[in-house]
Amino acid sequence: QVxxxxxxxxxxxxxxxxxxxxxxxxxxxxRNTMGWYRPGSGPQRVLVASITSDGKRNYADxxxxxxxxxxxxxxNTVALQMNxxxxxxxxxxxxNFLRADLIHSWGKGALVTVSS
Numbered sequence: 001q002v003x004x005x006x007x008x009x010x011x012x013x014x015x016x017x018x019x020x021x022x023x024x025x026x027x028x029x030x031r032n033t034m035g036w037y038r039p040g041s042g043p044q045r046v047l048v049a050s051i052t053s054d055g056k057r058n059y060a061d062x063x064x065x066x067x068x069x070x071x072x073x074x075x076n077t078v079a080l081q082m083n084x085x086x087x088x089x090x091x092x093x094x095x096n097f098l099r100a101d102l103i104h105s106w107g108k109g110a111l112v113t114v115s116s
Contacts, residue, residue, distance in 0.1 A: 033052045
């Protein structure tokens with residue numbers, strides 16, 4: 001079972017930047033799409049960015065142009081560079097697989113707080 005450890009959260013003023021990192025254990029990481037999630041208005045976490053095993057990226061409209069997802073398959077890591085942060089980006093951010101059948105657990109997440 002894959003274990004996920006997010007890091008890099010913090011407090012930043014609006015317009016600032018943060019970089020989140022996620023270290024994953026296990027052999028499924030390199031061949032699967034990974035994503036960064038944050039809580040939404042409902043019970044499910046919302047996908048904000050994803051990256052395929054070969055580097056194709058997708059973003060939620062709310063973060064497009066401000067966030068950049070990247071991965072290093074050799075190191076089993078995925079990162080989220082967040083620029084021009086807004087107060088509405090305040091959340092706990094989690095990394096996990098995109099495929100629901102691969103999601104068995106969640107890490108503790110990384111808290112991002114953006115002050116206005």
